[in-house]
Amino acid sequence: MSTLFGPSRQNLTELFESIETVAVIGCSSNPYRTSHHISKYLLNNGFDIIPVNPNESEVLGIKSYPSIDDIPDDVKVDVMNIFRNKKYTDETVIEIIEWADRRGQKPIIWTQLDVSTDSAKSKAEEAALTYIENRCIMVDHRSV
Numbered sequence: 001m002s003t004l005f006g007p008s009r010q011n012l013t014e015l016f017e018s019i020e021t022v023a024v025i026g027c028s029s030n031p032y033r034t035s036h037h038i039s040k041y042l043l044n045n046g047f048d049i050i051p052v053n054p055n056e057s058e059v060l061g062i063k064s065y066p067s068i069d070d071i072p073d074d075v076k077v078d079v080m081n082i083f084r085n086k087k088y089t090d091e092t093v094i095e096i097i098e099w100a101d102r103r104g105q106k107p108i109i110w111t112q113l114d115v116s117t118d119s120a121k122s123k124a125e126e127a128a129l130t131y132i133e134n135r136c137i138m139v140d141h142r143s144v
Contacts, residue, residue, distance in 0.1 A: 019078040026083035027051035035083035038138045081110045093120040097127040
């Protein structure tokens with residue numbers, strides 16, 4: 001269990017070396033949305049992405065799932081990257097914790113800039129899930 005607010009370059013390098021699949025919660029097919037731009041960056045840099053958005057059927061040529069519960073059971077998710085309005089963060093973190101318990105997985109919960117809440121962070125820590133708060137996954141990846 002850990003919370004990362006300002007991970008060192010070494011920690012980031014190790015972290016990114018361990019990540020293969022990123023579920024992008026709130027992923028958009030709109031090329032002007034940040035979630036679209038960052039998902040495209042992740043794809044172009046060797047990561048697998050799983051778009052999660054009930055309003056999208058496909059993003060960047062990849063099937064989008066209405067919710068994390070719709071992600072196939074045999075898919076291992078390393079990071080749940082939240083691109084939703086902050087008012088939904090607590091609810092989303094609870095969904096991730098319940099999903100992780102049912103699936104027997106321990107995904108990193110990554111909240112993009114201005115998405116984290118103290119209560120969501122506490123919930124993730126209580127569930128022993130790594131929680132990265134208010135950081136851009138693309139900016140951090142580019143820094144290593």
